[in-house]
Amino acid sequence: MGKLRTERIGVMGGTFDPIHYGHLFAAEEARCRFKLDEVVFVPTGNPPHKEQGPNLPAESRFLMTVMATADNPNFRVSRIETDRVGISYTLDTLRELRAEYGKNTVMYFITGADAILEIMTWKEPEQILEECCIIAATRLGYDLARLEKALPPAERKRRKTDPRVIVMEIPALAISSTDIRERMAARRPIRYLVPESVVQLISKKGFYR
Numbered sequence: 128m129g130k131l132r133t134e135r136i137g138v139m140g141g142t143f144d145p146i147h148y149g150h151l152f153a154a155e156e157a158r159c160r161f162k163l164d165e166v167v168f169v170p171t172g173n174p175p176h177k178e179q180g181p182n183l184p185a186e187s188r189f190l191m192t193v194m195a196t197a198d199n200p201n202f203r204v205s206r207i208e209t210d211r212v213g214i215s216y217t218l219d220t221l222r223e224l225r226a227e228y229g230k231n232t233v234m235y236f237i238t239g240a241d242a243i244l245e246i247m248t249w250k251e252p253e254q255i256l257e258e259c260c261i262i263a264a265t266r267l268g269y270d271l272a273r274l275e276k277a278l279p280p281a282e283r284k285r286r287k288t289d290p291r292v293i294v295m296e297i298p299a300l301a302i303s304s305t306d307i308r309e310r311m312a313a314r315r316p317i318r319y320l321v322p323e324s325v326v327q328l329i330s331k332k333g334f335y336r
């Protein structure tokens with residue numbers, strides 16, 4: 128019998144309010160660049176770090192994420208944070224996923240650079256970096272100095288040799304959920320910024336009206 132292969136998974140965390148092609152492209156780019164077996168999208172439930180919550184409830188954002196990822200066999204969507212009651216932390220999510228996938232699984236947490244900045248200055252960044260590498264997806268022209276400054280001491284030490292926080296510039300992230308919501312409020316088009324199945328779902332359910 129052959130040796131069991133270590134699985135490599137991407138964990139794509141986000142509010143996805145709504146999910147758009149920038150997110151999908153970032154996940155696919157990370158999958159190819161870091162040779163990931165699959166990318167698990169984890170839409171947030173009740174984010175702890177926001178005074179103002181998401182525009183849509185967790186269940187609706189989960190549904191949009193399922194629709195958007197359905198045609199990619201290497202993508203799946205987890206309900207971990209959708210179903211979690213109360214405050215939700217990335218560290219808890221990573222530990223739950225490790226329990227599900229097995230302790231030898233190599234994990235890459237992928238999200239926007241501003242969210243990483245927040246995580247690095249908020250809760251247990253060292254423990255998070257013990258669980259996974261972090262991929263900070265940035266828009267073009269993003270100022271990296273703030274992120275570098277926020278990194279914990281252990282990461283700064285290994286920065287040149289073995290970094291666990293990796294920046295990935297994604298031009299498609301010129302698309303943003305905020306812009307999409309503003310477009311909908313102004314009755315401007317969102318088609319081709321968001322997968323067609325999500326456009327249809329938004330229209331059918333009357334989301335963001």
Ligand code: NAP
Nearest residue numbers: 140141142176216217238239241242245249250264303304
């Ligand atoms: P956010 O503040 O809504 O987003 C920050 C920026 O990152 C926005 O420009 C956003 O663009 C972009 N972004 C968000 N998710 C992305 C993704 N997966 N790929 C590429 N860009 C992304 O951040 P958030 O969505 O609430 O949080 C992101 C993740 O970080 C979630 O998994 C959240 O649970 C986690 N987080 C955890 C803690 C903690 O545990 N203490 C603290 C902060 C964040 P769009 O608006 O276009 O998406």
